[in-house]
Amino acid sequence: MRFRTKAIHAGQAPDPQHGAVMTPVYQTSTFAFRSAEDPGEFDYSRSGNPTRKALEECLAQLESGQRAFAFSTGMAAETTVMMQYRAGDHVVVSNECYGGTYRLMTTVMQPLGIEVSFEDFNDLDAVRAAMRPNTKVVWIESPTNPLMKVVDIAALAAIAHEGGAHAIVDNTFLSPYFQNPLDLGADIVVHSTTKYLNGHSDVVGGCAITNDEAIAARLAHLQNAVGAVPGPWECFLVMRGIKTLPLRMEAHQANALALAEFLEAHPKIERVLHPGLPSHPQHELAKRQARGNGGTFSFYVKGGKPEAYALLDNLELFSQAVSLGGVESLIEYPWTMTHLAVPEDERRKMGIAANLVRVSIGIEDPADLLEDFDRALQAVKG
Ligand SMILES: Cc1ncc(COP(=O)(O)O)c(C=O)c1O
Numbered sequence: 001m002r003f004r005t006k007a008i009h010a011g012q013a014p015d016p017q018h019g020a021v022m023t024p025v026y027q028t029s030t031f032a033f034r035s036a037e038d039p040g041e042f043d044y045s046r047s048g049n050p051t052r053k054a055l056e057e058c059l060a061q062l063e064s065g066q067r068a069f070a071f072s073t074g075m076a077a078e079t080t081v082m083m084q085y086r087a088g089d090h091v092v093v094s095n096e097c098y099g100g101t102y103r104l105m106t107t108v109m110q111p112l113g114i115e116v117s118f119e120d121f122n123d124l125d126a127v128r129a130a131m132r133p134n135t136k137v138v139w140i141e142s143p144t145n146p147l148m149k150v151v152d153i154a155a156l157a158a159i160a161h162e163g164g165a166h167a168i169v170d171n172t173f174l175s176p177y178f179q180n181p182l183d184l185g186a187d188i189v190v191h192s193t194t195k196y197l198n199g200h201s202d203v204v205g206g207c208a209i210t211n212d213e214a215i216a217a218r219l220a221h222l223q224n225a226v227g228a229v230p231g232p233w234e235c236f237l238v239m240r241g242i243k244t245l246p247l248r249m250e251a252h253q254a255n256a257l258a259l260a261e262f263l264e265a266h267p268k269i270e271r272v273l274h275p276g277l278p279s280h281p282q283h284e285l286a287k288r289q290a291r292g293n294g295g296t297f298s299f300y301v302k303g304g305k306p307e308a309y310a311l312l313d314n315l316e317l318f319s320q321a322v323s324l325g326g327v328e329s330l331i332e333y334p335w336t337m338t339h340l341a342v343p344e345d346e347r348r349k350m351g352i353a354a355n356l357v358r359v360s361i362g363i364e365d366p367a368d369l370l371e372d373f374d375r376a377l378q379a380v381k382g
Contacts, residue, residue, distance in 0.1 A: 003062070003177060004246045011057025012239065023054040025236045047224045051232035055239045056207070059197075062176040062242070063189050065209035067216040069223045070235060074172065074192025075100050076228035077206030079108070081168065081188060082137075083222050084215070087113025089136040094121040094151065096144035096350065098170065099341055105139075121151040122282070124159065131163040140186070141170040142179075143286070146298045146334045146358040147351055148273040150282035153289055157185030166215070172196070172325075177249040178292040182211050188219075195325030196294065198241040199248050203234050248327065251363035252295025258366045259359070259373065263299050268307070268380050270300040270355065295361040296324045298334075305354045307380050308333060312357070314376035317368060324360030329369060331359050 001009065012023050026049050031042040042048050052070050059068035071077040078101060085091070093105055095118040105116045119130045121140060138160035142151045157167035168188045169181035175196035181189045191197055193205035210216050223229060230238075253276070260274035272279070275286035276293035286293065301307045312320055318331040322338050332338055335354050339347055347353075361369065 001061075006058070006061045007177075007245050008243050010061040011054040023051055023236065023239060025232045026050045027232050045232070046227050046229055049229075049232050049235070051235045051239075052230065055235040055242075058239060058242060059176075059191075059193075059207050060209055062245075063171070063209040064180050064182050064211075065189065066211050066213070067220070068207055068209040069219050070193075070230050070238075071206040071208070071223070072228045072230045072234075073204045074190065074194055074206035075104065077190045077192075077208045078104055078170075080219065080222050080226050080228055081190060081208050082109055082114070083226060084218050085109075085114055085136050088115075088134060090115040090117070090132050090134045091137040091139055092127060092130045092135060092165075093118050093139040094141050094144065095119055096121075096147055096149060097139065097141050098145055098172075099338055101139065101141070101170065103341065121156060122149060124152070124155055127156060128159050131159065131165070135160075135163050135165045138165055138167050139170075140167060140181075141173070142289075143173055143275055143294075145173065145296075146273075146338065146356065148275055148280070148297055150275050150280075150286045150289075152285055153179075153181050153184040153186060157181075157187075160187075161185070173296060174290055174292070174294050175245060175249060175325075177245050178253075178294060179290040182209065184289060187212055188215060193238045194323065196249065196252070197245065197325075198238045199245065199325060199327060200237075200241055201323065201326030201328065203237045203241075205230050205234050205238050248363055249292065249294065252325075252361055253292045255363065255366045255369060256295040256297055256359075256361040257293065259361055259369055260297055260299075262370050262373065266377060268302050268377050268382055270302045272299040273297060274299075296358065297361075298356055298358040300353065301355045301357060301380065303355055303381070305335070308335075308355050308357055310380045311376050314379040315372055316376075317364065317372045318359065324358075326360065327363050329360065329362035329364060331357060334358055 056068040160167040166187040169186040172192045189209045263269045264272040274297040
């Protein structure tokens with residue numbers, strides 16, 4: 001099956017009892033045993049649920065994986081994946097990882113005795129040098145948020161494997177439609193399904209996918225033991241969202257690229273960070289390892305906070321909100337919104353300046369999005 005067919009059919013055969021074409025929402029906490037010693041396939045919804053199983057089979061196939069595990073949020077997926085490791089183990093993490101991953105590593109994993117180092121993942125020598133005998137994980141994100149740097153997943157996975165560590169990739173930004181890290185050598189892929197996979201800004205969810213039987217066995221155990229699972233209704237909604245993932249991703253990508261090109265040529269914009277633009281420093285790498293660029297990108301407005309605020313406040317179609325990957329366009333200001341928790345001098349060092357703005361471009365008519373920006377930029381002092 002090809003991707004678009006899998007998005008609709010993988011894991012989802014008509015219900016054998018009544019023939020329902022859409023997977024039913026098995027809204028039940030428990031399942032009747034056939035007899036005291038014969039529970040059937042499902043016994044309790046933390047351990048397994050038919051709606052969740054259908055979603056997990058679909059996610060596994062979309063990511064070229066053998067097994068997928070669904071979780072209540074992206075962070076629940078990340079936390080459960082990290083529960084495989086022990087005090088004394090070491091993790092090398094991209095220094096531009098999602099803020100929630102940074103918080104998980106520094107305020108939850110480090111106090112549990114897991115050693116964490118943050119490195120620039122565009123500097124492969126630095127990552128190689130950061131590997132220690134006890135390194136168990138290289139935690140990768142590409143592109144990064146909000147600076148949209150693209151890192152070489154295959155090269156980083158090779159470094160991880162040389163050191164006997166797992167390569168884990170957060171593939172939330174591109175979705176499996178545009179990038180499949182397992183095919184590039186990763187051992188585990190995680191997603192916030194809250195974003196493109198669900199795509200309608202009405203669910204929080206997460207997942208982890210692997211090709212490795214030993215990892216799958218551990219994650220199956222941890223999913224049940226830790227218990228951070230999604231309910232069947234959320235699984236149904238994510239599955240419904242996935243059916244249009246290919247169509248949405250194409251529309252997100254086309255709209256985002258059109259706006260990125262418009263902004264790059266605009267006199268009130270200093271610089272656009274979009275891997276699909278030839279001006280992007282990793283444009284060639286992005287073309288090599290992914291099939292597209294998604295709908296999220298960032299740019300610097302000429303000036304500072306007042307100019308950025310003038311733009312944010314004058315847009316009509318863009319809600320000011322964190323998150324990304326929904327059908328509607330959003331705009332956010334990393335300086336005070338997503339990246340406020342990063343100390344101010346760290347933010348400046350990273351390039352998260354007071355004139356940086358991130359957009360998640362929806363699937364509206366692109367002409368309306370461009371007109372909205374054109375009009376709002378007129379309110380920005382030149
Ligand atoms: C790249 C990335 N990974 C993980 C997460 C966490 O996902 P959730 O908010 O579903 O817990 C997010 C959320 O913004 C994200 O952007």
